[in-house]
Amino acid sequence: MARLHEYQGKALLAERGLSIPPGRPAKTADDAARIAGELGGRVVLKVQAWVTGRKALGGVKFADSPEEAATHAAALLGMQFGNFPVEEVLVEACLDIAHELFVSLTIDDASRSPMLLLDCAGGSGIEDRAESVARLPIGVTTGIDRAAVLAVLEASDIPRDAHERLADAIETIVRTATEIEARALEVNPLVVLSDGTVCAADCRVTIDDYAVFRHPELGIEIARELDHPATALERVAYRLEQEDHRGTFYFAQLPTEGWESTRGLIGFHGAGGGGSMMSMDAVTNEGYTLANFCDTSGNPSAAKVYRAARVILAQQGLSGYFGSGSGVASQEQFHSAYGLAKAFNELGMTLPAVVRLGGNAEDRAVEILEDACRDLPGAVEGYRKDDTPAFCASRFTTLMEAAAERSSGDLARQVPDWVGGDAEAFPIEGGHVWIDVDHCNAELTAKMAEWSSGILKDGGEGVPVLACDEETAARSDSEFIACEIECLRAGTPVLFVDLPIDGIDDAMEGC
Numbered sequence: 001m002a003r004l005h006e007y008q009g010k011a012l013l014a015e016r017g018l019s020i021p022p023g024r025p026a027k028t029a030d031d032a033a034r035i036a037g038e039l040g041g042r043v044v045l046k047v048q049a050w051v052t053g054r055k056a057l058g059g060v061k062f063a064d065s066p067e068e069a070a071t072h073a074a075a076l077l078g079m080q081f082g083n084f085p086v087e088e089v090l091v092e093a094c095l096d097i098a099h100e101l102f103v104s105l106t107i108d109d110a111s112r113s114p115m116l117l118l119d120c121a122g123g124s125g126i127e128d129r130a131e132s133v134a135r136l137p138i139g140v141t142t143g144i145d146r147a148a149v150l151a152v153l154e155a156s157d158i159p160r161d162a163h164e165r166l167a168d169a170i171e172t173i174v175r176t177a178t179e180i181e182a183r184a185l186e187v188n189p190l191v192v193l194s195d196g197t198v199c200a201a202d203c204r205v206t207i208d209d210y211a212v213f214r215h216p217e218l219g220i221e222i223a224r225e226l227d228h229p230a231t232a233l234e235r236v237a238y239r240l241e242q243e244d245h246r247g248t249f250y251f252a253q254l255p256t257e258g259w260e261s262t263r264g265l266i267g268f269h270g271a272g273g274g275g276s277m278m279s280m281d282a283v284t285n286e287g288y289t290l291a292n293f294c295d296t297s298g299n300p301s302a303a304k305v306y307r308a309a310r311v312i313l314a315q316q317g318l319s320g321y322f323g324s325g326s327g328v329a330s331q332e333q334f335h336s337a338y339g340l341a342k343a344f345n346e347l348g349m350t351l352p353a354v355v356r357l358g359g360n361a362e363d364r365a366v367e368i369l370e371d372a373c374r375d376l377p378g379a380v381e382g383y384r385k386d387d388t389p390a391f392c393a394s395r396f397t398t399l400m401e402a403a404a405e406r407s408s409g410d411l412a413r414q415v416p417d418w419v420g421g422d423a424e425a426f427p428i429e430g431g432h433v434w435i436d437v438d439h440c441n442a443e444l445t446a447k448m449a450e451w452s453s454g455i456l457k458d459g460g461e462g463v464p465v466l467a468c469d470e471e472t473a474a475r476s477d478s479e480f481i482a483c484e485i486e487c488l489r490a491g492t493p494v495l496f497v498d499l500p501i502d503g504i505d506d507a508m509e510g511c
Helices: 006-015 029-039 066-076 126-132 146-154 160-179 209-214 232-243 273-285 302-313 333-346 362-372 389-402 442-451 470-474 477-489 504-510
Strands: 002-004 023-026 043-047 060-063 089-093 097-108 113-119 134-137 182-193 198-200 204-207 250-253 265-269 292-295 320-324 329-332 353-356 380-383 424-428 431-435 456-458 464-466 495-498
Touching: 002 006, 006 023, 006 160, 006 204, 023 029, 029 043, 029 066, 029 089, 043 066, 060 066, 066 089, 097 160, 113 146, 113 160, 134 146, 146 160, 160 182, 160 198, 204 209, 232 250, 232 302, 232 504, 250 302, 265 273, 265 292, 265 302, 273 292, 273 320, 273 389, 292 302, 302 320, 302 333, 302 477, 320 389, 329 333, 333 362, 333 477, 353 389, 362 380, 362 477, 380 389, 424 464, 424 470, 442 456, 442 464, 442 477, 477 495
Parallel strands: 265 320, 320 353, 353 380
Antiparallel strands: 002 204, 023 089, 043 060, 043 089, 097 113, 097 182, 113 134, 182 198, 182 204, 250 292, 424 431, 431 495, 456 464
């Protein structure tokens, strides 16, 4: 799930008319002092981190002066909650609270509909009071049942004159969640102040991953719930996924502390959730540390698998590459083989690689991968669904033990020297196709027409040209990758698909 910080969620509520405490986030101690001075009086400082129980963890402090606020901010900004460093603290005026409520919109998976959770005793410890929380269904088109909300309030000790204002606030919370397509929006506590004002004193929001693209106003950089701030490579991978919806591409970097005491740091490339988990277990059981989790499934294009392999190999310090998925995938495995073969050859792969290509056309896929990579410095082996993850991991160890010590930091993208010269070029989505026409002939061009699934044809005198319109060609990156690898296998590398990945070089420097 994509999450928002407290101050971001509150801003959304304020835009729709619900009161929030005066204040704003601070990134430095000086900022905190300045904000506290502007607010005047007692303030509260709260770390902006995706954790529960911040106060118990020391993430909430009170200050009676700007100087005290600066001191607390300096300490809070240096805190670490799990893998999340605290980069901002929310500085707000303290409130004179008379009553607290717990309000949460969530999606009830059993009923497949939104649900309002309401408790008239909000604040910390709500998890221990589950029996007191009212569960009120929310109509997808009609919203909350206001009468049901008022009935819950009637049964509480909250003064009657605040009930209508609270119901209005709850309607605003539900409307906000609906408009931004939140998977959950929790206000704990929603408070009634001594002067009768209803105010959202806290706010937690998660947005449906699949709705993020419809809400650029939220400023969500990566619609995934990671246990750490998104790395540069994760941001690159997420952008690639959003630009190409043919299949899935999920990439997350993993904690690697202490990997030096293991057999090596490994790039992992899975296909299919359950099989990927089994394969990760198999390679870790051999004593390796996984640098990442990656999944390309759902019938991904060769171009998508190529980009995924490039991202995996952009991690520094890898000594090997292990790929293995479910083994029963319905996707055509030769697409993955072409994408992997292109990435490995383009980088001059020096690392040992074992890839289990179980599924449709697995025999063809293994043949393509091994044959296209036969001249690379690093040994590349392909396996099928009947080869268990444990067996593949054992083979991987054999290759690792036989290999000279190498690192992914030594890999460099290689582009043919004829690219950019007099070679024929035409654009495709995300890049260009280059053809060394000086080294083509009628026989080779006839084969290229076959290898490209009819995208190319002989334009005369053995010169390959497009057999389709430019729009169709622009969408045929995977067909051109297949042609590139088949040309390579035939010993006539006259076609090159140039698919640069923006930001990957900068991301590599930060790994």
